[in-house]
Amino acid sequence: MNIVACVKQVPDTEALIKVKPDGSGIEEGGIKWVMNPYDEFGVEEALKLKEKLGGEVTVVSVGPARTMETIRTALAMGAEKGIHIDDPALYNADAYTTANALAAAIKEIPYDIIFCGQRAIDGDMGQVGSILAELLDIPQCTIVTKLDVGDGKATAVKPIEGAQLVLETSLPCVITAQKGLNEPRYASLPGIMKAKKKPVDVKNAAALGISVEPKAKIEKMTPPPARPPGKIIEGEDPAAKAAEVIRLLREEAKVI
Amino acid sequence: MAHGAKHVYTVGNEGREVFWNAPYELILFAFTAVAMAIFAYGLYRRWQLWKAIGKPEDRTDNAGARIQSLISNGLFQIKTFRDVYPGIMHALIFFGFFVLIFGAAIDATQFHIGLPFFHGSFYLWFSLIMEIFGLAVLLGVVIAVYRRYIEKPDRLGYMGTPDNTADDAIVLTLIGSIIVTGFLIEALRLYVNVNVDGFTWGMWSFVGYALSKTLTGIGYDTARVLHKWMWWIHTFIVLGFIAYIPWSRLLHIITSPANQYMMSLKPKGYLEPIGDFETAESFGVGQLEDFTWKQIFDSEACTRCGRCQDGCPAYLSGKPLSPKKVIQDLKTYWLERAPVVLAAQKAAPEGEEPQIPEPEKLMVGEVIDLHELWACTNCMYCIEHCPVCIEHVPKIVGMRQYKVLMEADFAPELQLTYRNMENNSNPWGIGAHLRQDWAPELGVKTLAEDANVEYLFYVGCSGSFDDRGKKVAVALAKILKEAGVSFGVLGAEEGCCGDSAMRGGNEYLYQILAQTNIEVMSGYGVKKIICMCPHGYNALKKDYPHFGGNYEVYHHTEILADLIAQGRITFKKSVEGLFTYHDSCFLGRYNDVYDQPRNALKAIPGLNLVEMDRSYAKSFCCGAGGARMWMEEDIGERINDMRTDQAIAVNAGTIAVGCPFCLTMMADGIKDREKEESMDALDIAEIVWNAMGIEEAAEEAPSGEAPPAEETSEAEAPKEEPSE
Structure with a gap:
């Protein structure tokens, strides 16, 4: 089974966030960067699925050079290889452009199931997974807390107000992970060491042949x-x- | 005087014919040879097993210190005596046997070679001494039998079930019968000889003499025959005893002194750092082969005396861990594996790797249950009190390293702790940038602002982030300022010391944290450090030198005691109520800081200090060491509650501590026992600062009890947690 896990590098939840004086974004100095916690659930589910059904897990991420750390973290947890989409035009890109870049990279590899976090804790847009599914023209199950995959289909549980939906879909599909899906593993030391040698493809927008024109733009960021x-x-x-x-x-x- | 020669002993030339009435020398030699052969083969076999499994480790350096250990722990039984009752029991047997063996050697020398002084007053005193020590052994055996089979103390078992083996009974029977038959031989000899003309010194052998007086009605010829029989029985038991040594618990006669000689000469609580993360394939101890030979040999020195178990907070609070059981289980497992490994090694052709069959049982998880493994608080009571210098804690940490580093299989709450330490360099996971905010109003300078200070005050995670710990840090900083001590802090540049990572098996994370701190400290040219937390104190003082961090490290109680002695701290207030001091393991047992905290307390006017039952080296852990601070405690009783009960038992109003972990644990214990009205847990720094009476003199605070305002300033208002 070919499994893809999309990850985003975000500031640690405890990091001190300061908005740049010009309001264009946040000050990045001194911030501890970590894997988006919801993406971590996605990576863990991908690894569990691989352990159950065989196959391999590819991690895909969009971001600057530091993003490699987060890709390595996923590789240390047990993913096989990584794709790092590194293009200055895509730093702080909007949800559509990001999903478009991910879709372009994923289209080049075989995939049966794609995991995303249900949203990233920095921008809180919660759109990338859904847009990715649309761009790839495959079904999606979002905000999933339980997943069962077998016989060419996926059965997902999605909590809604006062009840839960049980969704069934054919493969390939996109699953966006919600807290409760699993407990992400702690990387073993041999895992960390091996991760340093696992292959990671670095690509830019030109290589993927995508447009970097955003659909939405951040006008101004202000602190509370x-x-x-x-x-x-x-x-x-x-x-x-x-x-x-x-x-x-x-x-x-x-x-x- | 060669044997066989006749000699006349008289008053003034007292003596006796050694081996009287027992003339079958050749038979004796033959049987002795057989016994020695069985002994030698047994020992050789064991030697091969010792060599079969284990990584190399040098335990022969510094012979002087090793001989010292052998003399104090072996010859003088210092650690054995720490527990008086069983100490005396063992001493009676040990010293008795020691002297009797020398006596037997003198007897044998007299018989074969002849000793010019073996008569007269030497002989009489010799007889008396042998008699006394023979009696001592007998008394020791009687106490041992009483203790093991009638009194049945918990330590001679596990969870209420005695762990007696047939071997225990055989050994005690052997020793007892050697002495009894020895006295009977003597009695029969005296019975026959006492009527010989001129023999008047029988009462010097007072036990045999008294026994001989009870032998009325036996003919002298019968007595001679009985004597001969008894002599051979005695001899056979002795030879049997010798032959039995390598096959029984008697082996400890050899292995225990050997282990005392090979004791660790490293600083107390030392853990060997993992040297090479990049190229090593395996980390920690997952199977016997990952231990050093010495770590395995430890189990051979263990006599199941149970001293370790007697003070183990995990065991006493009903958790499955017993240090004795761990060592014994490892020994049993090793005795299963070693012959298999040895056979495979012998079968392997020269120069080829032996084909060793896979073990049937997992060592970590089956032989040693994971609940046992994770119950250890690293309090080091077991090591401190093991009379034969067994090192339990490094084995446990080694196996934890395997679970954490190799399998990443450990408690989820500890995983969270480690992630917090990775991301924010503190176990709580509070933003690392908030580390300097424990007391903005005090104006303590960072080394970045002024590096020209005598001491670095390494505040640590508790002092920086924990609300209770912050108060201690504030009290300490105020005292230091008041006493005119030149110090600074690292502020946000400070990092977690890593102790909980190291002791919880995450050596990789620990080394990253340690190296980060060392880089910062050495960057400022730090020479002297004051630590508020004994865990950081121990790590910085004893473990950081592995990574090039060499500093003079002090715990704040050492500094306080010193400042008081110098008169730089004076007390304006007296305190009331009864205080007890709880020894933190990482101060006391790890670093021998027992007196300084007490001296600081005793200097305070009006302070009444009472000792708990378990104190000093026998102190009872609070339950938070060994990364247990961050783990759920869901088996048995809570260790901190038990410790609180011990403080309640001595009517203490205040539990004084020198450790923020202990402080949390004792405060929780007081709450659990609903004693908040009548009891308090305070750090010594807080008690000292309060008694200095400066705060009250300076301002008539509206509420004297209220802590200094520590609300974070508006700019640093706590961030919202991301909603799920």
């Missing part, structure tokens, strides 16, 4: 407004203090 300082209500009489709280909530905070 600073949290106003807390207020301590002084006074002796609890009833008066309570009344003051009510007044402030109604008149200043305007929440009641």
